[in-house]
Amino acid sequence: MAAKTLTIDGKSITAEEGATVLQVAEEAGIKIPTLCHLEGIYDVGACRLCLVEVVGVPKLLPACATKVAEGMEINTDSERLRKYRRMTLELLFAERNHVCAVCVSNGHCELQTMAYSLGMDHVRYEYLFPKWGVDTTQRLFGMDHNRCILCTRCVRVCWHIEGAGTKNVSGRGTKSHIITDLNMPWGESVSCTQCGKCVQACPTGALFHKGSTAGEMERDRGKLEFLVTAREKHQWVVAV
Amino acid sequence: MSKRIVIDPVTRIEGHAKISIYVDDAGHVSDAEFHVVEFRGFEKFCEGRPFAEMPAITPRICGICPVSHLLASAKAGDAIMAVNIPPTADKLRRLMNLGQMVQSHALSFFHLSAPDFLLGWDTPQPQRNVFGIIASNKDLARAGIRLRQFGQEVIEILGGRKVHPSWAVPGGVRSPLSVEGRERIRLWLPEAYATTEAALNLWKKTMETHQREIQIFGNFPSLFMGLVAEDGTWEHHGGKLRFTDSSGSIIADQVDPQKYHEVIGESVQNSSYLKSPYYLPLGFPAGIYRVGPLARLNVCQRMGVPKADAELKTFKMMGRGAVTSSFLYHYARLIEILASLEYIERSMDDPEILGDYLRADAGINSLRGVGASEAPRGTLFHDYTVDRNGLLEKVNLIVATGQNNLAMNQTVAQIARHYINGSQQIPEPLLNRVEHGIRCYDPCLSCSTHAVGQMPMRVQLIGAGGKVLDELTRG
Numbered sequence: 001m002a003a004k005t006l007t008i009d010g011k012s013i014t015a016e017e018g019a020t021v022l023q024v025a026e027e028a029g030i031k032i033p034t035l036c037h038l039e040g041i042y043d044v045g046a047c048r049l050c051l052v053e054v055v056g057v058p059k060l061l062p063a064c065a066t067k068v069a070e071g072m073e074i075n076t077d078s079e080r081l082r083k084y085r086r087m088t089l090e091l092l093f094a095e096r097n098h099v100c101a102v103c104v105s106n107g108h109c110e111l112q113t114m115a116y117s118l119g120m121d122h123v124r125y126e127y128l129f130p131k132w133g134v135d136t137t138q139r140l141f142g143m144d145h146n147r148c149i150l151c152t153r154c155v156r157v158c159w160h161i162e163g164a165g166t167k168n169v170s171g172r173g174t175k176s177h178i179i180t181d182l183n184m185p186w187g188e189s190v191s192c193t194q195c196g197k198c199v200q201a202c203p204t205g206a207l208f209h210k211g212s213t214a215g216e217m218e219r220d221r222g223k224l225e226f227l228v229t230a231r232e233k234h235q236w237v238v239a240v
Numbered sequence: 241m242s243k244r245i246v247i248d249p250v251t252r253i254e255g256h257a258k259i260s261i262y263v264d265d266a267g268h269v270s271d272a273e274f275h276v277v278e279f280r281g282f283e284k285f286c287e288g289r290p291f292a293e294m295p296a297i298t299p300r301i302c303g304i305c306p307v308s309h310l311l312a313s314a315k316a317g318d319a320i321m322a323v324n325i326p327p328t329a330d331k332l333r334r335l336m337n338l339g340q341m342v343q344s345h346a347l348s349f350f351h352l353s354a355p356d357f358l359l360g361w362d363t364p365q366p367q368r369n370v371f372g373i374i375a376s377n378k379d380l381a382r383a384g385i386r387l388r389q390f391g392q393e394v395i396e397i398l399g400g401r402k403v404h405p406s407w408a409v410p411g412g413v414r415s416p417l418s419v420e421g422r423e424r425i426r427l428w429l430p431e432a433y434a435t436t437e438a439a440l441n442l443w444k445k446t447m448e449t450h451q452r453e454i455q456i457f458g459n460f461p462s463l464f465m466g467l468v469a470e471d472g473t474w475e476h477h478g479g480k481l482r483f484t485d486s487s488g489s490i491i492a493d494q495v496d497p498q499k500y501h502e503v504i505g506e507s508v509q510n511s512s513y514l515k516s517p518y519y520l521p522l523g524f525p526a527g528i529y530r531v532g533p534l535a536r537l538n539v540c541q542r543m544g545v546p547k548a549d550a551e552l553k554t555f556k557m558m559g560r561g562a563v564t565s566s567f568l569y570h571y572a573r574l575i576e577i578l579a580s581l582e583y584i585e586r587s588m589d590d591p592e593i594l595g596d597y598l599r600a601d602a603g604i605n606s607l608r609g610v611g612a613s614e615a616p617r618g619t620l621f622h623d624y625t626v627d628r629n630g631l632l633e634k635v636n637l638i639v640a641t642g643q644n645n646l647a648m649n650q651t652v653a654q655i656a657r658h659y660i661n662g663s664q665q666i667p668e669p670l671l672n673r674v675e676h677g678i679r680c681y682d683p684c685l686s687c688s689t690h691a692v693g694q695m696p697m698r699v700q701l702i703g704a705g706g707k708v709l710d711e712l713t714r715g
Contacts, residue, residue: 101404102296136290136629144290187629210630211601213414214296214406 006072015068022050022063032076035110035203036151037064040228041160046151048088052076086118094125097146105205106215137187140210141199145177148206154198161227166192200224250675261656269660272653283635291320291626296406306404307340307395308615312622317410319609320626321602328595329412334477335587336398338580343391344616345573348682350384353570356676357446362669383435390432397421412599426588436577443574456658457677458566458651461486463519463529464538467614472541476614482539488561497612500621516645517638528646531618533572538562548579566651566680604630615640617682641683651677
């Protein structure tokens with residue numbers, strides 16, 4: 001595969017063709033914030049936190065969904081980017097009901113960590129306080145739509161890794177939400193294998209082990225990566 | 241012309257409230273009301289949440305007694321899961337509740353109430369607070385603050401933090417007590433005992449010079465309610481409900497807290513956000529009852545620990561049947577600190593306290609669960625109704641301050657009648673005595689102790705036509 005040369009934050013980098021800006025930056029030790037990207041599954045550019053500036057391109061591009069090109073000059077940190085990232089983050093908080101203190105993911109939440117790291121001390125937008133419910137019909141897991149940021153990681157692991165296709169997105173705009181099968185209670189789903197990969201993938205407290213109390217949800221993302229790597233490298237194929 | 245005197249806000253209590261005193265044409269106090277002017281809405285916005293989250297949500301009601309809500313909430317969860325929690329978990333929850341008793345009672349006595357009776361009712365208002373105590377008796381103030389710290393340390397050692405620990409959960413608790421933690425508690429006990437004994441001596445001297453206060457600060461017949469063990473011993477976390485009347489007779493005993501609604505009714509007043517519970521068989525308002533330290537000591541036969549039992553004897557002699565003066569809540573509070581320290585000391589030598597089997601697991605086995613625990617201010621009930629998936633459909637919280645609501649009204653009226661009768665001018669120290677009537681109950685109206693007597697207070701004399709006849713402002 002042809003190699004591409006580019007610069008990220010002034011640093012000259014050689015990357016493989018087809019790699020994304022996010023991947024290449026990560027390998028070069030440059031951290032770009034993201035909430036919807038998850039190692040092992042394809043990217044969709046849902047959260048818009050990884051937006052970067054590309055010289056010569058007037059609009060901001062999501063690093064996770066932008067492929068490297070020869071001679072690209074990329075900036076991952078600027079006043080403009082910080083402003084937009086902070087704005088995006090505040091909008092995520094304003095859109096649903098995020099109450100960290102009593103959340104099952106308090107202390108282990110990617111959204112919370114992101115807010116700390118981007119210096120978000122308050123939200124400038126009016127909270128929508130939508131009336132979303134909690135689905136605890138499933139025997140093992142629960143889904144609290146109030147804490148969902150629609151990153152769709154759960155949908156992607158369900159389709160891409162487990163292959164069950166249980167999780168989907170329904171509705172548009174602020175009415176978008178994650179559904180199970182044909183928008184039925186999770187406990188009534190016929191396709192769900194109860195594997196729990198969606199719960200491992202969730203960046204916030206939206207998906208949780210039933211019975212979890214404040215701050216108790218810790219996730220092991222390594223499991224997902226392990227599954228993907230093992231599958232791609234055929235580590236499970238045993239010679240007979 | 242009839243008047244209405246308003247004390248707003250009431251200071252040195254936890255939360256925001258005001259007092260209205262109604263004066264008739266002859267200048268006599270006809271009635272008084274204690275209004276809680278803050279609205280929280282917890283019972284409503286918890287609807288729809290999974291019940292397992294409640295031990296994290298409900299402690300946010302208060303920063304002084306979060307542990308009480310934490311424990312009552314976890315117990316309600318136990319009832320929904322219909323489990324018996326592991327013995328170690330029960331012992332650890334009890335230990336935390338004792339720590340909570342000590343810290344909250346120490347706060348009430350040293351920080352909030354003592355400035356009135358130690359410095360004197362007529363001390364200028366700017367000095368009549370914990371800083372005044374520090375100025376006049378540094379050692380006492382420091383010891384009191386340290387005693388509260390001890391209670392907070394017990395909570396922190398168990399729950400990881402002093403305020404709002406997410407530790408007790410439906411089915412048990414989340415983390416064990418370490419050997420180091422136990423030794424830290426043990427080492428602090430001698431100092432805590434010394435402070436409590438010094439406070440008791442001080443209180444006994446105070447009683448000698450405050451006979452009038454004992455007579456008029458909420459001294460009236462009422463029922464008393466609290467948890468007691470099967471044999472009538474003082475309880476703070478387990479046990480069943482007992483009601484006694486002012487003659488000391490038991491009128492209901494061993495009532496399962498799960499069936500509290502069979503003995504307790506709740507009345508809603510237009511003038512306050514506080515509900516007024518009453519003893520159901522007697523109706524409203526005849527079923528007035530008091531909860532908290534005074535009530536717990538009235539309903540129990542013994543404390544179950546030697547030092548506190550000796551004090552209980554002296555205490556019981558102060559009433560015929562029951563001790564009916566609310567001014568003696570302060571005394572009862574100190575005796576409970578002593579008992580708590582003795583029970584903490586006893587648990588230090590229990591090998592089971594260090595166990596690591598801490599949490600029972602179960603699904604939804606009951607659609608309704610009640611958790612009752614003795615909060616420092618009185619019996620606390622958390623009553624949850626859930627659907628089959630464990631989402632809350634109905635939440636009812638009965639807090640100590642609510643149960644003392646009717647008694648607080650009577651106390652305020654009694655003090656006001658004594659001091660305000662016929663007088664046209666109302667000096668501030670007299671109003672402070674009225675406020676102290678409320679402080680006796682150590683009401684916990686929300687989660688703040690920021691008021692140390694510096695808050696502005698407005699008192700208005702309002703004529704029958706609504707015209708402000710006189711106004712007094714302080715702060």
